[in-house]
Amino acid sequence: xxxxxxxxxxxxxxxxxxxxxxxxxxxxxxxxxxxxxxxxxxxxxxxxxxxxxxxxxxxxxxxxxxxxxxxxxxxxxxxxxxxxxxxxxxxxxxxxxxxxxxxxxxxxxxxxxxxxxxxxxxxxxxxxxxxxxxxxxxxxxxxxxxxxxxxxxxxxxxxxxxxxxxxxxxxxxxxxxxxxxxxxxxxxxxxxxxxxxxxxxxxxxxxxxxxxxxxxxxxxxxxxxxxxxxxxxxxxxxxxxxxxxxxxxxxxxxxxxxxxxxxxxxxxxxxxxxxxxxxxxxxxxxxxxxxxxxxxxxxxxxxxxxxxxxxxxxxxxxxxxxxxxxxxxxxxxxxxxxxxxxxxxxxxxxxxxxxxxxxxxxxxxxxxxxxxxxxxxxxxxxxxxxxxxxxxxx
Amino acid sequence: xxxxxxxxxxxxxxxxxxxxxxxxxxxxxxxxxxxxxxxxxxxxxxxxxxxxxxxxxxxxxxxxxxxxxxxxxxxxxxxxxxxxxxxxxxxxxxxxxxxxxxxxxxxxxxxxxxxxxxxxxxxxxxxxxxxxxxxxxxxxxxxxxxxxxxxxxxxxxxxxxxxxxxxxxxxxxxxxxxxxxxxxxxxxxxxxxxxxxxxxxxxxxxxxxxxxxxxxxxxxxxxxxxxxxxxxx
Numbered sequence: 001x002x003x004x005x006x007x008x009x010x011x012x013x014x015x016x017x018x019x020x021x022x023x024x025x026x027x028x029x030x031x032x033x034x035x036x037x038x039x040x041x042x043x044x045x046x047x048x049x050x051x052x053x054x055x056x057x058x059x060x061x062x063x064x065x066x067x068x069x070x071x072x073x074x075x076x077x078x079x080x081x082x083x084x085x086x087x088x089x090x091x092x093x094x095x096x097x098x099x100x101x102x103x104x105x106x107x108x109x110x111x112x113x114x115x116x117x118x119x120x121x122x123x124x125x126x127x128x129x130x131x132x133x134x135x136x137x138x139x140x141x142x143x144x145x146x147x148x149x150x151x152x153x154x155x156x157x158x159x160x161x162x163x164x165x166x167x168x169x170x171x172x173x174x175x176x177x178x179x180x181x182x183x184x185x186x187x188x189x190x191x192x193x194x195x196x197x198x199x200x201x202x203x204x205x206x207x208x209x210x211x212x213x214x215x216x217x218x219x220x221x222x223x224x225x226x227x228x229x230x231x232x233x234x235x236x237x238x239x240x241x242x243x244x245x246x247x248x249x250x251x252x253x254x255x256x257x258x259x260x261x262x263x264x265x266x267x268x269x270x271x272x273x274x275x276x277x278x279x280x281x282x283x284x285x286x287x288x289x290x291x292x293x294x295x296x297x298x299x300x301x302x303x304x305x306x307x308x309x310x311x312x313x314x315x316x317x318x319x320x321x322x323x324x325x326x327x328x329x330x331x332x333x334x335x336x337x338x339x340x341x342x343x344x345x346x347x348x349x350x351x352x353x354x355x356x357x358x359x360x361x362x363x364x365x366x367x368x369x370x371x372x373x374x375x376x377x378x379x380x381x382x383x384x385x386x387x388x389x390x391x392x393x394x
Numbered sequence: 395x396x397x398x399x400x401x402x403x404x405x406x407x408x409x410x411x412x413x414x415x416x417x418x419x420x421x422x423x424x425x426x427x428x429x430x431x432x433x434x435x436x437x438x439x440x441x442x443x444x445x446x447x448x449x450x451x452x453x454x455x456x457x458x459x460x461x462x463x464x465x466x467x468x469x470x471x472x473x474x475x476x477x478x479x480x481x482x483x484x485x486x487x488x489x490x491x492x493x494x495x496x497x498x499x500x501x502x503x504x505x506x507x508x509x510x511x512x513x514x515x516x517x518x519x520x521x522x523x524x525x526x527x528x529x530x531x532x533x534x535x536x537x538x539x540x541x542x543x544x545x546x547x548x549x550x551x552x553x554x555x556x557x558x559x560x561x562x563x564x565x566x567x568x569x570x571x572x573x574x575x576x577x578x579x580x581x582x583x584x585x586x587x588x589x590x591x592x593x594x595x596x597x598x599x600x601x602x603x604x605x606x607x608x609x610x611x612x613x614x615x616x617x618x619x620x621x622x623x624x625x626x627x
Binding site: 315 | 403404405406409410430431433452478479495496497498
């Protein structure tokens with residue numbers, strides 16, 4: 001006797017496998033997000049559950065003990081519920097996952113010691129819905145949709161159980177999968193647009209830095225000095241061109257990076273100081289304290305602060321800048337002080353400072369502070385960066 | 395004697411200006427002072443009458459333009475020397491004698507000196523506003539509101555279409571240098587725009603008169619009448 005196929009059930013299983021396949025493809029094409037693997041596992045486990053309920057299974061695999069079938073199904077149900085939880089935890093990047101896994105494991109154990117399957121499933125539904133409250137409150141995209149899917153699944157299962165709806169449970173599963181796919185696509189969409197926004201911001205910063213340095217008036221003023229040097233001091237003119245070339249070359253090299261070695265930034269500041277020394281006819285120096293030589297910082301921020309310092313602090317004399325770094329348990333503090341004048345019209349809110357803030361936000365989102373103001377001896381800029389606990393060369 | 399002041403905080407640029415101005419003014423007796431800061435320049439200019447100030451302005455910010463307006467309201471001429479080339483038109487609208495973009499050559503500076511020495515209007519001038527100091531405050535007057543200009547000692551009186559006349563610190567001769575073409579010196583004491591004249595009366599015996607749109611009459615000198623009539627008709 002040939003196997004007895006139920007085409008409806010086969011179609012349901014095929015659709016579930018297809019959904020699993022989509023999830024696997026998503027996993028490989030989108031940064032190997034673990035959530036998608038849980039999603040695939042969820043679909044596969046339900047497909048398996050459907051197939052296990054087939055009478056032909058025992059006919060096809062004679063070695064399979066029919067009494068083992070309910071046990072296998074029970075295992076599959078547990079696997080299915082756990083993968084639902086796993087998907088939610090990973091998709092919405094829930095912190096402190098171990099608590100939820102412990103709760104789920106406890107429910108599993110309870111179900112093994114006589115807790116009914118139906119109660120187990122209900123309890124897991126409640127647990128998943130509980131987890132979802134967190135991303136919903138944070139306003140994460142797709143979280144509401146996932147909850148709707150979960151609710152739909154619960155409703156359809158209930159209606160199916162009460163014989164109001166044929167295949168209620170499976171309809172519920174498809175509704176749930178449909179909602180999950182929609183939620184995933186929403187998540188993907190918001191990730192892509194976030195990434196694009198970050199790229200645009202980054203490009204804007206790069207342009208701003210280049211514009212700031214290769215801004216026409218900086219070059220034109222420098223060239224006017226060069227004109228005179230060519231006439232009055234040919235050798236000095238050569239050195240001046242060298243500093244100018246060095247500053248421009250460094251700028252073009254670093255402007256596209258989010259962070260650069262501090263040594264490179266200091267070379268940039270050094271080149272700028274040499275140019276301004278010639279232009280102002282005064283000496284400027286930069287001293288550093290407390291550096292290990294492996295720090296990274298966003299490009300152009302010290303340069304911007306030194307440029308501002310020279311522009312506003314010294315009308316008719318040279319100046320001294322001191323850059324120090326102090327590492328504390330939670331944070332790193334950079335201080336740039338100079339002995340410039342601070343009286344008079346010290347309007348320092350300009351594009352330069354906004355540039356510094358934008359760069360800090362790009363590299364250390366929500367964990368930086370930038371303060372500045374006059375001191376007894378001049379001016380101080382202070383940048384505080386909170387450590388993020390990861391390997392970071394601050 | 396031409397008395398000039400350079401206000402430039404970059405010594406090499408100041409040195410270049412001093413040298414080149416010296417060369418450009420070689421045929422004229424001149425005195426040149428070179429100052430580094432605006433504070434020094436203000437103190438100096440309060441105490442010393444000069445003919446021209448060569449001003450390096452950072453015209454990018456609002457501050458730069460405030461300084462420019464302050465400078466053009468004075469008795470002396472202002473020549474701006476700046477890397478902000480895009481601000482040239484606006485600077486001319488406010489009444490600078492010249493705007494020299496950085497970097498600059500000897501020839502360009504020489505042109506500015508020609509403008510300074512030439513009594514006539516430069517055809518390129520696009521003056522739109524006059525900055526007037528009244529009771530220590532700066533007032534910006536649209537040129538189209540001015541009916542005619544009259545010499546008033548070393549100063550000039552601006553007769554407005556409406557309201558009381560205003561006193562400008564520049565002499566009529568200096569204003570003539572920055573006014574756009576179309577403004578005629580009809581008399582040693584009067585400048586008027588051709589469009590404001592309704593009639594020209596010739597009473598004979600060297601007595602001429604211009605009747606303005608508001609029926610006010612101004613004397614016209616014998617030397618000015620012929621050219622005025624030609625240009626007015």
